[in-house]
Amino acid sequence: MRELDVIRAIGGLLPAAPEEVLVxxxxxxxxxRFGEAVWVAAADMLVEGHHFLPGRTSPEDVGYKAVAVxxxxxxxxxxxxxxxxxSGGAPEAEAVLRCFRGVVEACAAFGxxxxxxxxxxxxxxxxxxxxxxxxxxxxxxxRSGAVPGDLLAVTGExxxxxxxxxxxxxxxxxxxxxxxxxxxxxxxxxxxxxAALLGVHAMIDLSDGLATDAGHLCERSGVGCRIDLLRxxxxxxxxxxxxxxxxxxxxxxxxxxxxxISAPExxxxxxxxxxxxxxxxxxxxxxxxxxSFHRGGEPVEGLAGWDHFRA
Amino acid sequence: MRELDVIRAIGGLLPAAPEEVLVxxxxxxxxxRFGEAVWVAAADMLVEGHHFLPGRTSPEDVGYKAVAVxxxxxxxxxxxxxxxxxSGGAPEAEAVLRCFRGVVEACAAFGxxxxxxxxxxxxxxxxxxxxxxxxxxxxxxxRSGAVPGDLLAVTGExxxxxxxxxxxxxxxxxxxxxxxxxxxxxxxxxxxxxAALLGVHAMIDLSDGLATDAGHLCERSGVGCRIDLLRxxxxxxxxxxxxxxxxxxxxxxxxxxxxxISAPExxxxxxxxxxxxxxxxxxxxxxxxxxSFHRGGEPVEGLAGWDHFRA
Numbered sequence: 096m097r098e099l100d101v102i103r104a105i106g107g108l109l110p111a112a113p114e115e116v117l118v119x120x121x122x123x124x125x126x127x128r129f130g131e132a133v134w135v136a137a138a139d140m141l142v143e144g145h146h147f148l149p150g151r152t153s154p155e156d157v158g159y160k161a162v163a164v165x166x167x168x169x170x171x172x173x174x175x176x177x178x179x180x181x182s183g184g185a186p187e188a189e190a191v192l193r194c195f196r197g198v199v200e201a202c203a204a205f206g207x208x209x210x211x212x213x214x215x216x217x218x219x220x221x222x223x224x225x226x227x228x229x230x231x232x233x234x235x236x237x238r239s240g241a242v243p244g245d246l247l248a249v250t251g252e253x254x255x256x257x258x259x260x261x262x263x264x265x266x267x268x269x270x271x272x273x274x275x276x277x278x279x280x281x282x283x284x285x286x287x288x289x290a291a292l293l294g295v296h297a298m299i300d301l302s303d304g305l306a307t308d309a310g311h312l313c314e315r316s317g318v319g320c321r322i323d324l325l326r327x328x329x330x331x332x333x334x335x336x337x338x339x340x341x342x343x344x345x346x347x348x349x350x351x352x353x354x355x356i357s358a359p360e361x362x363x364x365x366x367x368x369x370x371x372x373x374x375x376x377x378x379x380x381x382x383x384x385x386x387s388f389h390r391g392g393e394p395v396e397g398l399a400g401w402d403h404f405r406a
Numbered sequence: 407m408r409e410l411d412v413i414r415a416i417g418g419l420l421p422a423a424p425e426e427v428l429v430x431x432x433x434x435x436x437x438x439r440f441g442e443a444v445w446v447a448a449a450d451m452l453v454e455g456h457h458f459l460p461g462r463t464s465p466e467d468v469g470y471k472a473v474a475v476x477x478x479x480x481x482x483x484x485x486x487x488x489x490x491x492x493s494g495g496a497p498e499a500e501a502v503l504r505c506f507r508g509v510v511e512a513c514a515a516f517g518x519x520x521x522x523x524x525x526x527x528x529x530x531x532x533x534x535x536x537x538x539x540x541x542x543x544x545x546x547x548x549r550s551g552a553v554p555g556d557l558l559a560v561t562g563e564x565x566x567x568x569x570x571x572x573x574x575x576x577x578x579x580x581x582x583x584x585x586x587x588x589x590x591x592x593x594x595x596x597x598x599x600x601a602a603l604l605g606v607h608a609m610i611d612l613s614d615g616l617a618t619d620a621g622h623l624c625e626r627s628g629v630g631c632r633i634d635l636l637r638x639x640x641x642x643x644x645x646x647x648x649x650x651x652x653x654x655x656x657x658x659x660x661x662x663x664x665x666x667i668s669a670p671e672x673x674x675x676x677x678x679x680x681x682x683x684x685x686x687x688x689x690x691x692x693x694x695x696x697x698s699f700h701r702g703g704e705p706v707e708g709l710a711g712w713d714h715f716r717a
Contacts, residue, residue: 096499101525104503108510113519125521127489130441136521138536140493142528178438180536182451188407192415199419208424210436210447214412217453218530225449225491225523225536 118237121315123171123300124228126235133230137168140223151263154190154220156278158183158197159204161222164302166205167282167352169228171300172235173291176207176284178227184217191215194222205284232292241297241316241357245380248363249328250283250353251372253305254341257348258333270336280352286370287354293366295358304349305377306398310386312355319385322346322378324395346388346398429548432626434482434611435539437546444541448479451534462574465501465531467589469494469508470515472533475613477516478593478663480539482611483546484602487518487595489538495528502526505533516595543603552608552627552668556691559674560639561594561664562683564616565652568659569644581647591663597681598665604677606669615660616688617709621697623666630696633657633689635706657699657709 105120112119117133118126124135141161143149162179169176179202183194191214202209207226259277262270282300290298299312305322313320324342334341356363357380367374388395416431423430428444429437435446452472454460473490480487490513494505502525513520518537570588573581593611601609610623616633624631635653645652667674668691678685699706 096503098499098525101499101503101506105506105510105525108507109520110510110514116519116521120520120522127521129445130443132441134440136489136491138491138493138523138534140495140524140526140528140532140534142495142526142532144529145495145527178447180447180449182449182534182536184451184453184456184532188409188412192407192412195412195416196419199416199421203421208427209420209431210427210438211431212449212536213451213534214409214416215451215453216456217451217532218455219528221451221453221495221528221532223449223451223493223524223534223536225493225534 122238123168124174133233133235135169135172135174135228135230135235136226137165138223138225139164139168140221143220148263152278154193155197155200157220157222158194159201159279161224162198162201162205162207163280163282164352165224165226166207166284167280167300167302169226170282170284170287171298171354172228172230173287173298174228174230174235175288176205176226176228178208178210180210180225181212181222183222184215185220186216186218190220194220234291236291236295236298238297238299238312238315241312241318241380243318243380243382245296245357246360246363246376247309247320247322247378247380248356248374248376249301250286250374252328252330253351253353254329254333254337254345254348256280256350257344258336262336270332273332273336277350280350282352283354283372286372289369290354290356290366293362295356295362295366297357299355301351301353301355302349304347305355306347306386308355312357313384313386319381319383320378321381322388324388324390326375326377328373328375343398433549434479435485444544444546446480446483446485446539446541446546447537448476449534449536450475450479451532454531459574463589465504466508466511468531468533469505470512470590472535473509473512473516473518474591474593475663476535476537477518477595478591478611478613480537481593481595481598482609482665483539483541484598484609485539485541485546486599487516487537487539489521490518491521491536492523492533494533495526496531497527497529501531505531545602547602547606547609549608549610549623549626552623552629552691554629554691554693556607556668557671557674557687558620558631558633558689558691559667559685559687561597561685563639563641564662564664565640565644565648565656565659567591567661568655569647573647581643584643584647588661591661593663594665594683597683600680601665601667601677604673606667606673606677608668610666612662612664612666613660615658616656616666617658617697619666623668624695624697630692630694631689632692633699635699635701637686637688639684639686654709
């Protein structure tokens with residue numbers, strides 16, 4: 096049984112949503128109305144040995160990242176992150192405290208307030224963050240709005256976090272920027288907010304890798320897409336580390352926490368003017384349900400993402 | 407370092423709360439204003455081998471309990487539980503799915519809607535639930551309002567869950583009711599709501615055991631209390647299992663998830679009329695900061711609760 100099968104099976108158990116729930120589980124966040132305001136909510140759990148390397152990742156980094164990846168989910172809805180609840184467990188109380196230091200540091204960095212949580216003993220360092228964000232315009236961007244004719248664009252750069260993980264695993268020095276991007280993601284809150292205000296059609300954050308996440312977006316939208324590996328924004332140090340594999344790493348490596356946005360060309364041009372990180376068109380939305388990759392026209396097969404229960 | 411030290415140290419890291427946060431971390435829930443409405447929020451994490459017995463607790467029970475204990479935190483504020491976010495991890499995907507079945511079952515039982523969450527692989531079954539509840543009257547009951555002259559009362563019965571755990575550990579048959587109360591707590595939502603509407607002074611749910619939780623309530627209120635072991639509501643089957651230790655079990659055993667309420671005598675009398683579970687006066691609030699136990703007037707020393715990092 097794979098992670099998506101578990102998630103699908105869980106989805107089948109859910110009761111009908113109450114009327115305040117505008118979008119139930121299945122997008123980057125659920126969407127819920129509190130009075131006049133529209134809020135989004137999500138949670139992500141990180142576990143030592145599965146989501147990060149024991150001994151090479153500090154508890155502070157783990158706590159920081161747990162908040163950052165949740166902030167990224169809010170960003171992908173066009174929301175502003177506001178509150179988190181955080182639970183942490185570890186074999187030693189000191190590790191839990193260090194993890195919470197990272198949580199609080201990330202909260203300060205992203206303007207989020209920690210409402211509460213839990214601490215416990217656990218066999219491995221484990222942290223779960225639940226987040227609440229507000230959608231200022233009241234119109235969150237879903238995964239499901241992509242239509243044929245849209246272009247697909249990504250913020251920032253791809254493959255950076257995967258390259259950082261590779262450098263950490265190999266113990267290779269000189270790639271501090273990449274390692275830092277792996278340990279301390281930079282969720283695209285301002286960019287997501289601008290995208291929402293411009294009415295982009297669909298958006299998702301790149302946690303599992305472009306190949307997998309483009310699949311999620313296309314599945315929810317009932318469309319397919321064509322992505323050109325040669326157009327992926329890959330930085331020089333990623334190319335230096337990964338060599339010929341750099342584009343594949345950029346297409347499949349997880350945890351970049353950039354945004355993948357589907358919108359008409361003009362909207363993307365306007366968005367690019369409003370944000371400070373690069374926005375790069377990497378492909379187009381097409382009819383059908385297939386996510387296909389090509390390299391300057393030549394088809395490329397076999398790109399796939401990350402599954403927690405398969406890995 | 408003990409759990410309370412960790413929690414205190416984390417508390418020292420927190421920034422100033424934004425103005426919507428009416429009560430920050432430190433009570434059963436944080437209290438936050440969303441528009442016109444007052445909401446409460448909390449989270450609790452359960453980890454196999456620390457919070458439940460591997461092999462003798464089904465993943466469904468673990469999921470159910472994770473929701474129930476959070477519902478209890480909302481009940482202790484006088485809130486109505488509304489939404490949860492739930493993250494679960496286990497070595498096998500099937501165990502995660504079974505855990506989520508328990509989560510969904512509990513959500514149905516308590517009228518809560520699961521907004522989302524996360525699934526992952528982990529070395530041990532782990533589940534974290536974050537909960538949001540609404541406070542209908544807008545006035546949550548805090549731990550901090552107890553004043554000398556109040557009486558202390560508990561809902562339901564004490565020592566039942568600890569006795570159930572004991573029966574499970576010993577493998578003793580014939581105590582199905584106790585085991586069930588250990589595995590599937592019955593949070594006192596209606597009772598907490600009535601207590602809030604009647605304006606009781608202070609309230610806390612009994613997760614760590616009466617001795618410890620009375621200490622939390624007294625510390626936050628700046629008072630002490632005197633509790634009579636002979637007045638504790640202990641059921642016949644608990645006495646049969648625990649023998650002479652029954653009252654000590656009732657005073658120190660965790661996870662009953664009953665409510666401890668501090669209020670004037672008249673208020674408690676009115677509350678007792680409005681609820682269907684028994685309400686039992688077990689002691690009184692006094693000046694000073696000490697939690698003392700006696701047995702019909704004779705002092706009893708050395709009663710203390712549960713610490714996740716000490717156990």
